[in-house]
Amino acid sequence: MTFDLTLSEDQRQILDAAHAMLETNYPVERFRDGRAAAPGTALAEFGAFTLALPEEDGGAGFTIVEEALLHEAIGRHLAGPFSLASPLAVRMALMAGETGLAASIAAGRTAVCAGVDTAHGALLLEPKGAAHAVIVSDEGIRMTALDGIELVTETPMGHGQPLGRARLPSPGGTDERFPVLVPLASLLVSAQLLGVARGALELAVSYAGVREQFGRRIGSFQAIKHHCANMATGIEMLSAQRDMAAIALRDRRPDAAFQIAALARLAPRIAVLNARLCIQIHGGIGFSAEADAHLYLKHAHVLAALVPASDLLSLPAPLAPTGKE
Amino acid sequence: MTFDLTLSEDQRQILDAAHAMLETNYPVERFRDGRAAAPGTALAEFGAFTLALPEEDGGAGFTIVEEALLHEAIGRHLAGPFSLASPLAVRMALMAGETGLAASIAAGRTAVCAGVDTAHGALLLEPKGAAHAVIVSDEGIRMTALDGIELVTETPMGHGQPLGRARLPSPGGTDERFPVLVPLASLLVSAQLLGVARGALELAVSYAGVREQFGRRIGSFQAIKHHCANMATGIEMLSAQRDMAAIALRDRRPDAAFQIAALARLAPRIAVLNARLCIQIHGGIGFSAEADAHLYLKHAHVLAALVPASDLLSLPAPLAPTGKE
Amino acid sequence: MRLEPDTGDVAFRLRAREWLAENVPRERPPHEGRPSRDHATAWLARCHKAGWSGLAWPEAHGGQGLSPERLLIWYEEYVRARAPSALDCTFVALNHAGPTLIACGTEAQKSFHLPRILEGRSIWCQGFSEPGAGSDLASLRTFGRIEGDHLVVNGQKIWSSYADIADYQELLIRTEPGSRRHKGLSWVICDMNLPGITVRPIRNMAGVSHFAEVFYDNVRIPLSCVVGAVNDGWSVAMTTLAFERRTAAIALQLELSVKIEDVIALAGAVKGSATAERLADLRAEAAALRAMTYRTLLRPPATPFDGSLMRLVFAELAQRIHQAAIDILGPDALVNGPWTHDYLESYSETIAGGTAEIQRNIIAERILGLPREATG
């Protein structure tokens, strides 16, 4: 077969290993027992930030398809946005010829946070300890050293993960904005949103299978079932599109930009919707900070802010008609 | 009480009489047994086209609040768009000083059809036998004599009620476009759409209460229940807003334009949604032309085309805040 | 059908508007704990002094006995002036406990509690829901054993708003051993300072603790605190349904008409843009919700369950308005500003007081008459 969408043995192994590493180091329970700010070292040690780099650049020689699969798993464990910023930062450092910095980020010695430009300065996500920030803006992705930058602490949504606001130096020319990394950033953040959407579904399904109301498990009520089914269809669409987009980008197919833009359009909506339904299915406890449901919602919003802008309608469609009007 | 939203004794009587007249002359079954093209004379004889005109103009002296209540009943019986065109035509004839024409339309001797301007000429709805057409366009409402106008027959949506396309003379100045009637037209067509929405709910509920699948009445399934509940909430919103808009327009309140625009925005969406859900609840038979469900959908689309354009966001809101920022 | 303010109504509106303009606190109220209580009681005391407390209560019980039109006018002016949310820690006392006592309380109960409630001197919380019975009140298990002239209460309540700062609780418990469903319940005034009561605040997803769990360990409540007859608590709980249409929930419903204006201002959307169209839809729905609010007060309900229509439309519209605000803010919504906070709080709308799913069931079964669900 020249076409094949099954996981290869390699892919299965790397995913299994990733799940085990994430389950150990980033269990979702960590937010409840105070281990929320798990360091990035476990991910770095796993090689998550260089998975798709060639071996001569210190990478594992996988492709961005495997990287996109990995980022779904990372998203499912609600790992901080540093997990998105770091693999992009490694690439920017390499492209800028700063191999020492690249190696240091890859090894988890230099911490990198993610951020997004806003009208009131850049918003940095979990900036504590980070030496650099990877900033998403309408113009592209860039990396900025945080040395000497004054950071104003902002209270995050629902008192979640820390936020800082900073006036960062304006980027220089295109070469400092790395537009070439924008599709990759879209792919990885979308994959993480897919992970969030899937985690929300799994949590909802497991709760609906045990919680009783009116003398029945709530999962036996059609309304709950249909919420879960809607979550599942969103995930099916998103994960299929993730595969399509990752392959197209890896293989530099002419439809890569289209597939990435379609993916980026679907991902935030589906992740937020699934998180919302997960809360609703939980009822009162879902609205509390004691259950995990709300974590998926906040994480979905954080990641959604990091999805680069794209204009899907302006791109040529791969199945544009050829025939008679 | 200076505020009161209960029906007065008068209102109740006129509605009871209207329902009886409509049930006799415009039962929804008429579409199935070939009486679809019931003449407008029964409505005319009832005084439906002059209900809100002063007695000196041959009217019954009611107000447009009663007229809006009546048009809900008319919509529920899926009476043709002539029922909307005729009361507007009587008013235009009177405003133009053509009292003879007004009296003839009011009495059902002169038939009037409704129509809408499109890029390819006016589309006339059930034009057969009509001497005049009341045309809705972005600029307003106008009336045109059809004498000598060439009519091209068009196949209507789903082979429903007849349609014709015509090149009509361009309207003259504002006085021929009767902008003053636009809010009233919006109110009446929205009221008819409310009637369609309510008829669709009633049909769906009665079917769901008897049809069995999987050994149970389908109305006992939560998915069906929730479809019906959604239909009911739409109707509740729309009917409450209809009352608010009708009263505001009758009393020339400063928020009348706002209330009418809000009503006109809600009505087509809710009517089409209810008709769609009614079809879905019916299952296979709902998709056939043998059940009545599809009639509500097509009627909702016909009426939706007759809703005058409005720009709700440009109007001042009655509850605009007064206090601190 | 008429909405014709007479000169008295017009004067009343102006008086309300003027008073509110001068008296509404400028700061955003604290979200939780003692500061939120102090803010709320100070505001209520100020309202009371000026004759704006107990608006819908009968004059015989210290209220203002306002007519439906005056209530609507007051609350319209209230929300337009951006007065503090009516859903603060005084809500249960003013809108639920007070009316229940007026309907079913003894003279002693009324004369002690009603003035304290009206003046903002005592705060009440609700003690209905239990961990195993979120939206299913008939399966309550907290039990009060009669010992002499006391009830000895053991059990647990949850989702009790402001229980940590409340003086009293309206407590619905089972008092007849072995009773089932709606039978054998009693409605009890519970002093929150009694020994054996433990309150554990629950932080919500917005990061605020206004809910709490309440644990009862042999709490001795005098039988004189039972409202209505012992074991007749369900009918006591139901008496306030009639009052429900006249509560400060009116303010919450009307407030959405103000909130959508704020979102429209926030967006500054270009005509025809996707955002403008979305906001126009929401504006139309907020208008309809206001029309429904008028209808609720100015027309007898068709069924006792019509409140579910209002509740469902309100809940989903509140959420969608806040979602729109968040989308308009974009990345700035990650900062916990007022919109973001209120957005997170809005998630409770389709859960608290009966989930949206339960409201839909009620509408389908009780209003539309569809067959009851099979129970397995």
Place this chain on the structure above:
Amino acid sequence: MRLEPDTGDVAFRLRAREWLAENVPRERPPHEGRPSRDHATAWLARCHKAGWSGLAWPEAHGGQGLSPERLLIWYEEYVRARAPSALDCTFVALNHAGPTLIACGTEAQKSFHLPRILEGRSIWCQGFSEPGAGSDLASLRTFGRIEGDHLVVNGQKIWSSYADIADYQELLIRTEPGSRRHKGLSWVICDMNLPGITVRPIRNMAGVSHFAEVFYDNVRIPLSCVVGAVNDGWSVAMTTLAFERRTAAIALQLELSVKIEDVIALAGAVKGSATAERLADLRAEAAALRAMTYRTLLRPPATPFDGSLMRLVFAELAQRIHQAAIDILGPDALVNGPWTHDYLESYSETIAGGTAEIQRNIIAERILGLPREATG
């Protein structure tokens, strides 16, 4: 995971594209009756002559035995060339009856029927649904009594597409007296010209009669027409599930990617407008549906019920694309043009072949493992 066409794939695509460009009929096919049959069979005969019939059938049975990638390529070119809808009167024979016979038929059944199907010489219809059993096949009641070497069939079927112009019907009936649910059914080849069969076409809401009711009054069908064992019809009906992922439904799914492009062209929407945003959402979803189609063919399903995910996404997207077209057309949509016709036809998507509600139940119970519903 790879999508790497080799030179053979590329050549195949070009060959398909060229042939389609030259051979696809320019006119819109008739909707119903004999003209629709003549059009469909002529088109199939032309395909067959050029080697484009029975694409997914094994070569041993006269098919092309195309690999999944070639199937995808063919159908992509097929829909881009705007070839006639695959859901015409040849669909059941090519995609359901044929594969069933290949899997379970006798040599005699196969050698007689398969060539006729491939060449467009015989048209089949389905006879599964009954008036009392829309989406609930297990409650079938049409009965075939065994008399000697014949079945004597009495009963009624409904929603049988193209029954009025079909030569044969795949008929699922109860043959074991007193049997219940999925037991005691048989899968029978029914010659539509047998005495005792009455077909009553049902006009659908689009004004077209491609559905029909079929009545059976002592219809005598030779036992040699039973496929598989008598009383084992349910497992025969289930065998085609495995083939289901390779049917021409692929064309219908991919076609939405073409339809949304047509709607985008129709709208010519301004960037940022509400219409443009709506169409961008639909375009993204059509892309995802295509990705799901690829996945369906190129990855084994996780459960036998994964088809319900596809069915649900397809059905609702098809409806929403047509709704968008109607909204864009505005009043012109009242004229029964192609968009309006297809819009009305799209209402069947969430009904036929298991309603959207049933697909959601299957997804929840069979894929996600949620508890079965209480049955009352």
